[in-house]
Amino acid sequence: MINHLAIVGATGAVGREACDILTGRGIEPERISLLASSRSAGTLIPVGGTDLPVLELAEDSFAGVDYAIFSAGGDRSKQYASVATAAGAVVIDNSSAFRMDRDVPLVVPEVNPGDLAVHNGIIANPNCSTIIMNVAVWPLHKVNRVERMVISTYQAASGAGAAAMEELRSQTGDYLADRPIKPGVFPSQCAFNLFSHNTPIGPDGYNTEERKMIDETRKIFHDPAIAIGVTCVRVPVLRAHSESINLTFEKPITAGEVRDILASAPGVEVVDDVEARRFPMPIDASGRDDCMVGRIRQDVSQPDGRGIELFVCGDQLRKGAALNAIQILELLAS
Amino acid sequence: MINHLAIVGATGAVGREACDILTGRGIEPERISLLASSRSAGTLIPVGGTDLPVLELAEDSFAGVDYAIFSAGGDRSKQYASVATAAGAVVIDNSSAFRMDRDVPLVVPEVNPGDLAVHNGIIANPNCSTIIMNVAVWPLHKVNRVERMVISTYQAASGAGAAAMEELRSQTGDYLADRPIKPGVFPSQCAFNLFSHNTPIGPDGYNTEERKMIDETRKIFHDPAIAIGVTCVRVPVLRAHSESINLTFEKPITAGEVRDILASAPGVEVVDDVEARRFPMPIDASGRDDCMVGRIRQDVSQPDGRGIELFVCGDQLRKGAALNAIQILELLAS
Numbered sequence: 001m002i003n004h005l006a007i008v009g010a011t012g013a014v015g016r017e018a019c020d021i022l023t024g025r026g027i028e029p030e031r032i033s034l035l036a037s038s039r040s041a042g043t044l045i046p047v048g049g050t051d052l053p054v055l056e057l058a059e060d061s062f063a064g065v066d067y068a069i070f071s072a073g074g075d076r077s078k079q080y081a082s083v084a085t086a087a088g089a090v091v092i093d094n095s096s097a098f099r100m101d102r103d104v105p106l107v108v109p110e111v112n113p114g115d116l117a118v119h120n121g122i123i124a125n126p127n128c129s130t131i132i133m134n135v136a137v138w139p140l141h142k143v144n145r146v147e148r149m150v151i152s153t154y155q156a157a158s159g160a161g162a163a164a165m166e167e168l169r170s171q172t173g174d175y176l177a178d179r180p181i182k183p184g185v186f187p188s189q190c191a192f193n194l195f196s197h198n199t200p201i202g203p204d205g206y207n208t209e210e211r212k213m214i215d216e217t218r219k220i221f222h223d224p225a226i227a228i229g230v231t232c233v234r235v236p237v238l239r240a241h242s243e244s245i246n247l248t249f250e251k252p253i254t255a256g257e258v259r260d261i262l263a264s265a266p267g268v269e270v271v272d273d274v275e276a277r278r279f280p281m282p283i284d285a286s287g288r289d290d291c292m293v294g295r296i297r298q299d300v301s302q303p304d305g306r307g308i309e310l311f312v313c314g315d316q317l318r319k320g321a322a323l324n325a326i327q328i329l330e331l332l333a334s
Numbered sequence: 335m336i337n338h339l340a341i342v343g344a345t346g347a348v349g350r351e352a353c354d355i356l357t358g359r360g361i362e363p364e365r366i367s368l369l370a371s372s373r374s375a376g377t378l379i380p381v382g383g384t385d386l387p388v389l390e391l392a393e394d395s396f397a398g399v400d401y402a403i404f405s406a407g408g409d410r411s412k413q414y415a416s417v418a419t420a421a422g423a424v425v426i427d428n429s430s431a432f433r434m435d436r437d438v439p440l441v442v443p444e445v446n447p448g449d450l451a452v453h454n455g456i457i458a459n460p461n462c463s464t465i466i467m468n469v470a471v472w473p474l475h476k477v478n479r480v481e482r483m484v485i486s487t488y489q490a491a492s493g494a495g496a497a498a499m500e501e502l503r504s505q506t507g508d509y510l511a512d513r514p515i516k517p518g519v520f521p522s523q524c525a526f527n528l529f530s531h532n533t534p535i536g537p538d539g540y541n542t543e544e545r546k547m548i549d550e551t552r553k554i555f556h557d558p559a560i561a562i563g564v565t566c567v568r569v570p571v572l573r574a575h576s577e578s579i580n581l582t583f584e585k586p587i588t589a590g591e592v593r594d595i596l597a598s599a600p601g602v603e604v605v606d607d608v609e610a611r612r613f614p615m616p617i618d619a620s621g622r623d624d625c626m627v628g629r630i631r632q633d634v635s636q637p638d639g640r641g642i643e644l645f646v647c648g649d650q651l652r653k654g655a656a657l658n659a660i661q662i663l664e665l666l667a668s
Contacts, residue, residue: 148635152486152578154528154567168526173510176503189617192502192572194488196613196629196645205589205608205631205643214634229635229643231578233488236570238526244486244565246580255539274539279530283523295530297539300548301482301563309539309563311530 002029002333006065006089008080009072010034010054011043013162014094017322018069023048025326035061036072062087067333069325070094085121090332092123092325096208099124099216106219109327110267111138116331123328126220127212128320129153129232133243134220135291135319136312139265140258141221145250147306148227151213154235154242155197156282158316160185165238172236190236197232207232240282241316245309252305255298262293267319272296280313288315289323336363336667340399340423342414343406344368344388345377347496348428351656352403357382359660369395370406396421401667403659404428419455424666426457426659430542433458433550440553443661444601445472449554450665457662460554461546462654463487463566467577468554469625469653470646473599474592475555479584481640482561485547488569488576489531490616492650494519499572506570524570531566541566574616575650579643586639589632596627601653606630614647622649623657 005022009015011034019034034045035057044051055061057076062068062084070077070084074095081091081098098104105115106124108131116123126134137146157168164185171181172191181189188195199208206214209232218224235242262268271280272294280292291314299307314320339356343349345368353368368379369391378385389395391410396402396418404411404418408429415425415432432438439449440458442465450457460468471480491502498519505515506525515523522529533542540548543566552558569576596602605614606628614626625648633641648654 150484150580150635152565154488154569169510172506172526176507176510187611188615192506192570193615193617194569194571194576195615198611201608201611204634205629206634227635227637229580229633229641231486231580231629231643231645233576233578233645235488235528236526237528242528242567244567244578246484246563246565274535277521277532277535281522281527281529283527295539295565299563300538300540301484301561303561307563309565311565311567 002027002067004031004033004065005029006033006035006062006068006084008035008057008068008070008076010045011036011040012071013158013165013317014071014321016045017317018071018326019045019047021318021322021326027326027330033061033065059083062089065089067092067329069329071321081122090121090123092125092328094125094321094325096127096212098122099126100219106216107328108134108220108324109331110135112220112222113331116328123332125321125325125328126216127209128159128316129155129209129241129243130213130216131320131324132241132291132312132314133213133245134217135267135314136262136293136310137245137247138221139261139268140247143261144253146226146247147250148248150246151228151230152244153232154237155232156235156237156239156241156316157190158239159241168236168238186234190234192236194233194235197234237282239315239317240285240313241320242280242282242311242313244311246299247308248302249306249308253308255296255308258296258308258310267291268293270294280311282313285313285315287318289318291319336361336401338365338367338399339363340367340369340396340402340418342369342391342402342404342410344379345370345374346405347492347499347651348405348655350379351651352405352660353379353381355652355656355660361660361664367395367399393417396423399423401426401663403663405655415456424455424457426459426662428459428655428659430461430546432456433460434553440550441662442468442554442658443665444469446554446556447665450662459655459659459662460550461543462493462650463489463543463575463577464547464550465654465658466575466625466646466648467547467579468551469601469648470596470627470644471579471581472555473595473602474581477595478587480560480581481584482582484580485562485564486578487566488571489566490569490571490573490575490650491524492573493575502570502572520568524568526570528567528569531568571616573649573651574619574647575654576614576616576645576647578645580633581642582636583640583642587642589630589642592630592642592644601625602627604628614645616647619647619649621652623652625653
């Protein structure tokens with residue numbers, strides 16, 4: 001039962017997706033407050049057949065709110081999450097601000113819903129690439145521990161927000177028309193190009209996105225020893241993320257066993273038709289709730305039978321962000 | 335000394351690149367025959383300031399030819415390579431037709447030039463993704479054996495030829511203009527999408543492109559035991575391939591050692607400026623001879639210090655195909 005839901009960052013790509021998902025899942029709070037910066041105040045956003053006006057986010061925005069989904073960036077979360085919890089709301093935060101805090105549950109509902117039992121008013125929604133990989137790997141890890149993963153991502157523009165998606169479109173149009181390329185949201189040309197994920201690089205050589213995938217997975221899986229090597233790359237795709245994942249299990253496992261486990265795993269659709277040559281693709285994963293998993297095969301580079309390779313695509317805006325947050329909301333409110 | 339050079343498939347993306355590279359490297363055969371199918375006969379292609387007409391490839395095309403570069407697909411190579419060698423030519427074949435033949439050298443000049451010493455008239459040019467990875471990994475393997483690699487590729491449209499590059503451009507234009515998408519060269523939408531490499535999949539679950547990277551590397555490195563797990567993916571980039579590579583060495587090695595080795599390796603440019611956030615990108619690698627290597631870091635998932643992660647970009651049409659063939663030509667003719 002939800003009396004009053006606030007969506008902070010309602011005009012962003014994730015916020016809009018959340019508004020859309022609410023309706024589809026039949027979630028009908030008594031009241032919804034769409035909040036954003038003053039710049040966006042007054043914008044109308046359709047929620048369940050009604051156009052709701054966006055209100056300016058302020059200190060008094062959370063009076064009477066019982067749940068608030070934050071998707072407005074880490075700074076906004078740091079500034080307003082405590083305001084919301086002080087007003088009595090439970091915050092589901094999509095930023096990275098609180099994910100690694102010891103007293104903040106970091107939850108993928110298909111993996112660790114039990115972690116929602118104890119919290120201090122803030123629940124963190126994991127990084128999009130983390131969620132998509134976790135949904136595919138957890139069902140396997142549960143039955144045969146994954147000792148090590150090597151991941152390479154193919155991340156869509158949507159991960160950097162609505163303006164980044166628009167930049168990919170408009171810059172690609174400029175490229176095709178031989179107009180000069182002006183990078184804006186991204187530091188480098190995104191049209192017909194790809195680049196190492198543009199987050200800061202730490203002293204160990206890993207960028208923040210890669211570090212998130214490592215640290216968050218360890219927290220979500222309750223397995224601080226799982227070894228993860230990862231390279232995060234931005235590709236000129238609009239909205240679904242892809243990941244090439246190489247797994248080393250504790251015990252031998254076959255591709256058939258992996259396929260069987262994933263076929264009945266929640267949030268997973270196995271798309272692995274060698275005959276029809278149908279495998280996960282971002283355009284197919286876009287707008288879908290399930291993460292698609294395919295190219296499941298025994299890794300020939302691990303002759304002891306403990307290696308599996310697979311390829312995953314998941315909608316970054318849905319399961320990678322808004323859907324996961326709303327699934328958390330459903331669990332909290334049920 | 336080259337008297338008469340034939341370029342078979344002169345109107346294709348690789349053939350045209352070969353014509354361009356010849357001039358740049360000061361290679362001036364007495365005579366050049368540009369050969370292609372009857373459909374392309376009469377086309378004029380600039381070679382060293384002169385427009386040369388394309389002639390129809392036929393049984394009598396190789397009279398007097400001493401070297402022939404074939405880039406017209408495996409079927410054409412199977413049909414005409416023996417015709418060329420019977421006429422006395424040495425064939426440098428860019429197709430996969432002969433690569434794994436025991437008596438055909440498979441050569442990356444930076445890696446195994448010595449293999450050119452013995453041949454039966456045919457030299458095979460390796461797969462583009464193989465070459466680009468080999469140039470980056472061989473200098474390391476030479477000093478500290480690579481036991482295992484896990485590779486994920488980000489392959490440009492150019493690998494499927496000039497028509498595929500044009501399809502990516504035109505289909506992207508269609509997408510942006512909301513016109514219907516009609517896949518042609520590629521079986522799936524390439525605009526703002528990516529997909530598992532569209533080569534046939536064998537009984538072990540690996541597609542032909544992946545299998546080539548494994549088998550060819552073992553042959554080129556003279557190391558049949560090197561373990562390679564690989565996933566090949568086509569991305570909406572026009573002409574340079576990228577590869578995310580995770581290495582396991584026999585003995586511990588540091589990122590600094592790797593950077594030092596690669597800094598003086600032939601055919602490699604280290605582009606790894608964490609400060610300026612400059613790393614390899616396909617648009618920078620396009621039109622360049624060297625393969626760019628960056629994101630060099632100790633793999634945190636291999637705590638014994640034997641793991642390194644890196645990211646490589648190389649021009650698929652140049653080092654991945656035409657340039658490598660011409661480097662072989664130079665070695666043969668020197």
